[in-house]
Amino acid sequence: MHQKTAENPPGSGVIPVYVFLDFDGVTHPWREAEDFRCLPVLEAVLRDYPETRVVIASDWRTLFSLPKLRARFSEDIQPRVIDTTPAIFPRNPNELYGLREREARQWLAAKAPGAEWLAIDDAPGNWPTRPRLVLTDFKQGFTDEDAGRMRRLLDAFRAGDRVAPEAEPAA
Numbered sequence: 001m002h003q004k005t006a007e008n009p010p011g012s013g014v015i016p017v018y019v020f021l022d023f024d025g026v027t028h029p030w031r032e033a034e035d036f037r038c039l040p041v042l043e044a045v046l047r048d049y050p051e052t053r054v055v056i057a058s059d060w061r062t063l064f065s066l067p068k069l070r071a072r073f074s075e076d077i078q079p080r081v082i083d084t085t086p087a088i089f090p091r092n093p094n095e096l097y098g099l100r101e102r103e104a105r106q107w108l109a110a111k112a113p114g115a116e117w118l119a120i121d122d123a124p125g126n127w128p129t130r131p132r133l134v135l136t137d138f139k140q141g142f143t144d145e146d147a148g149r150m151r152r153l154l155d156a157f158r159a160g161d162r163v164a165p166e167a168e169p170a171a
Helices: 041-048 066-070 098-113 144-157
Strands: 015-021 052-056 082-083 116-121 134-136
Touching: 015 041, 015 098, 041 144, 066 082, 098 116, 116 144, 134 144
Parallel strands: 015 052, 015 116, 052 082, 116 134
Antiparallel strands: none
């Protein structure tokens, strides 16, 4: 059952899809100006899928408050930027692989068990469940091609298709 939240009130008929979002290498090319130049392409997809809710998975969440992170988005998208993932601190380098996905799964278990989700990131090692990952090129950030992949995933969720459940690791 999907959690009913302020962003998803009872009776709204909206079954949310959570988008776990990285910033560097996604909203702007990595190691370039942090100008969020790619965010308009991503926001255009979000506008076409009102069921999406953004959860910040970027390391920026450890530096800035949710209101400051939310302020980076267009005014109409800001209410759908609902939270940040918890920070899990690895005890050794072997725990780095899949770290962001473990943080996202912890968030889902606490706030939206069983909900559909996808991730947008430039680092594939963060997300072992590759069928749910929109992998960006860190040199370019989120592009029209990435938007197409995101739309195909969201269309599959709308159609009720599970996205490669056999590929998902145990939670």
